[in-house]
Amino acid sequence: MLDAVRGEALKALDRAAPYGPDIDVREYLGLRVREPAKLEIGRVEGVGIDLRRARRTAMYMQVDGRVVESLSRLSGVEVTTVEDFIGNYPDIAKELLWRLIKPGQDKYTAIAALKGVGGYYVRVKRGVKVSEPIQTCLFMASEGLQAPHNLVILEEGAEATIVTGCTIMPEVFGLHAGITEFYVMEGAKLSYVMIHAWNRGTHVRPRSAALLEDGASMVMYYMNLSRVKTLQTYPKVILKGDGSKVYASSMVLGRGDSVVDVGTEAVMVGDAASELVSRFVVKDESRAWARARVSGVRGRGHIECKGLILSSRAALYSVPELGGTGRDVMLTHEASIGRIAEEEIAYLVSKGFSREEAEELIVRGFMNVEVRGLTGRMESYVKNVVRLMSRAAM
Amino acid sequence: MLKLELKEVVVSVKGGTVVRHADLRVAEGEVLYIIGPNGSGKTSLLRAVLGYPGYEVVSGRVLFDGEDLTDKPMEYRVRRGLAITHQIPPKISGVKVGDLLAEILRRRGSTSEFKGITEMLRIEHLLNRDLNRNFSGGELKRVEIALTMAQSPKLALIDEPDSGVDVESLRFVARGVKEILNRSPFKSIVIVTHTGLIAKYIPPTKVCVMKEGVLKECRLPDFLKKALSEGFG
Numbered sequence A: 001m002l003d004a005v006r007g008e009a010l011k012a013l014d015r016a017a018p019y020g021p022d023i024d025v026r027e028y029l030g031l032r033v034r035e036p037a038k039l040e041i042g043r044v045e046g047v048g049i050d051l052r053r054a055r056r057t058a059m060y061m062q063v064d065g066r067v068v069e070s071l072s073r074l075s076g077v078e079v080t081t082v083e084d085f086i087g088n089y090p091d092i093a094k095e096l097l098w099r100l101i102k103p104g105q106d107k108y109t110a111i112a113a114l115k116g117v118g119g120y121y122v123r124v125k126r127g128v129k130v131s132e133p134i135q136t137c138l139f140m141a142s143e144g145l146q147a148p149h150n151l152v153i154l155e156e157g158a159e160a161t162i163v164t165g166c167t168i169m170p171e172v173f174g175l176h177a178g179i180t181e182f183y184v185m186e187g188a189k190l191s192y193v194m195i196h197a198w199n200r201g202t203h204v205r206p207r208s209a210a211l212l213e214d215g216a217s218m219v220m221y222y223m224n225l226s227r228v229k230t231l232q233t234y235p236k237v238i239l240k241g242d243g244s245k246v247y248a249s250s251m252v253l254g255r256g257d258s259v260v261d262v263g264t265e266a267v268m269v270g271d272a273a274s275e276l277v278s279r280f281v282v283k284d285e286s287r288a289w290a291r292a293r294v295s296g297v298r299g300r301g302h303i304e305c306k307g308l309i310l311s312s313r314a315a316l317y318s319v320p321e322l323g324g325t326g327r328d329v330m331l332t333h334e335a336s337i338g339r340i341a342e343e344e345i346a347y348l349v350s351k352g353f354s355r356e357e358a359e360e361l362i363v364r365g366f367m368n369v370e371v372r373g374l375t376g377r378m379e380s381y382v383k384n385v386v387r388l389m390s391r392a393a394m
Numbered sequence B: 001m002l003k004l005e006l007k008e009v010v011v012s013v014k015g016g017t018v019v020r021h022a023d024l025r026v027a028e029g030e031v032l033y034i035i036g037p038n039g040s041g042k043t044s045l046l047r048a049v050l051g052y053p054g055y056e057v058v059s060g061r062v063l064f065d066g067e068d069l070t071d072k073p074m075e076y077r078v079r080r081g082l083a084i085t086h087q088i089p090p091k092i093s094g095v096k097v098g099d100l101l102a103e104i105l106r107r108r109g110s111t112s113e114f115k116g117i118t119e120m121l122r123i124e125h126l127l128n129r130d131l132n133r134n135f136s137g138g139e140l141k142r143v144e145i146a147l148t149m150a151q152s153p154k155l156a157l158i159d160e161p162d163s164g165v166d167v168e169s170l171r172f173v174a175r176g177v178k179e180i181l182n183r184s185p186f187k188s189i190v191i192v193t194h195t196g197l198i199a200k201y202i203p204p205t206k207v208c209v210m211k212e213g214v215l216k217e218c219r220l221p222d223f224l225k226k227a228l229s230e231g232f233g
Helices: A003-011 A041-046 A051-056 A082-088 A090-096 A107-115 A342-350 A355-367 A376-393 B042-050 B074-079 B097-108 B111-120 B137-151 B167-183 B223-230
Strands: A058-063 A066-072 A077-081 A120-124 A134-140 A144-146 A149-154 A159-168 A174-176 A179-184 A189-197 A207-212 A217-224 A230-233 A236-239 A245-254 A259-268 A272-282 A287-309 A315-338 B002-013 B016-027 B031-035 B055-064 B082-085 B092-096 B155-159 B189-193 B206-211 B214-219
Touching (some): A041 A051, A041 A134, A041 A159, A051 A058, A082 A090, A120 A134, A149 A159, A207 A245, A245 A287, A245 A376, A259 A272, A342 B092, B016 B042, B092 B097
Parallel strands (some): A144 A174, A207 A236, A287 A315, B031 B189, B082 B155, B155 B189
Antiparallel strands (some): A066 A077
């Protein structure tokens, strides 16, 4: 590791993130990489990873700190470990890694820089259009820290969908602090679907950032399917190029005593377009913060944050932020927090549904955001995940 | 044989009496119209018959197909074969018309009816739309009738199928109501109207007048024309 990265990280080990509950990361400093426990295929499939299909196309699988499989059978697509990438392309690695996310950003990037192992490198070469999703899975089978550093590069005119499933064994507690940097070059189109299924003892602090050049577009879906101890993430998309576009959709379910703080930030440098959409459903005693921020000097941005509170002990805060400089930017937002209307339940019961079924239909409808940038199997998959989330919310 | 019987029913909403007295008998093969001015308690009565939350039968009995439903919840009454077509149904974001219709049919094991129902009610263009959001008056009614048709109830309570509907839509609505009637094993239906326009397509066999929360008097079909032209008397 470069001394500069290490030095910056060391200085940030006690730097709390601006959002989310603060946890001590120093306990993870002394950890060694252990032999991973057995992979549980059912849990991997539960976060959208189809291993049989992935092995025929392109995939990356990491269990704890060990890379289990990484391959690409697709022409024009490279999938390797980030360590192999650094070995193969040291100059490019120096230029791209830790560029969009600083190792000293907060204590979680710091611990990832100091103790992180593995991570995928995905490169889709210029003009290559991949119809099958590239599947990646980060699985925690043992207690401790998982902090891969992922790098995704879509070269000029390339098109691809990446599905990342992150999950954990039920009895394993720890910290997941993955770093992901995306470079979406001129005219490239990236669809990125991230599905999380953690457990009640896990702290999760992913750090992601994307750079979009002229005419590039990115569609992001984030969905969390199960309980988590604490989760805080605020991916940042820098729309550097003119004509660049981002559509980010987060569907978040807060259950048990989870504390969840999820947002997306779009920074429009070029004449760009941003649309950030979120649907939060909270129940039990969970607390959640739905954040979104769009800022820029040119272009159009819109935020839509909607939340549903299903229990009298749950809490939800919606925090949309807009910031513009100059006369060439137009930003709007809409935010709402509510409960299921009794009138809607009664109506559906009058159509033959039980009260529970009616509530599930309404929650599913609430989470039923427009699926963009995905087709065929992936579109069906996202819709199915929404269905599972609605069921889990009941 | 009587299929629906209301005996001295009094209905209260939020503590206020909205139906002061209702006696009603619906026999097998009967197309019963309830007419009356706006605000006379017609919709409240239908909702109370279905057991809608907030519409409390404070006295009297509701008997359906030989069973006393007065104290039964709406879910039970719907399972027993009662259904309502709402005058003003709520908008539900994200719930798509097509999905809801398909789900109702799936539960009855009648998914093959989907195409026929959507074509009959001319709602194909609404299937991917959020339920009742930005619908015209005619579209609202056609979707409501389609959903009730999918339920295939023993007895449907149709609330104001002909209000706020253009002539073209009314034709499809009437066709749908007729189909609901045909599917009823009792060959009975209850229709609430204050315009009577639908009677051109589905003639009543009995006409009952509701005024100021009181429904007592039921007459022969000829009365409908007279009441609509001269007032509800």
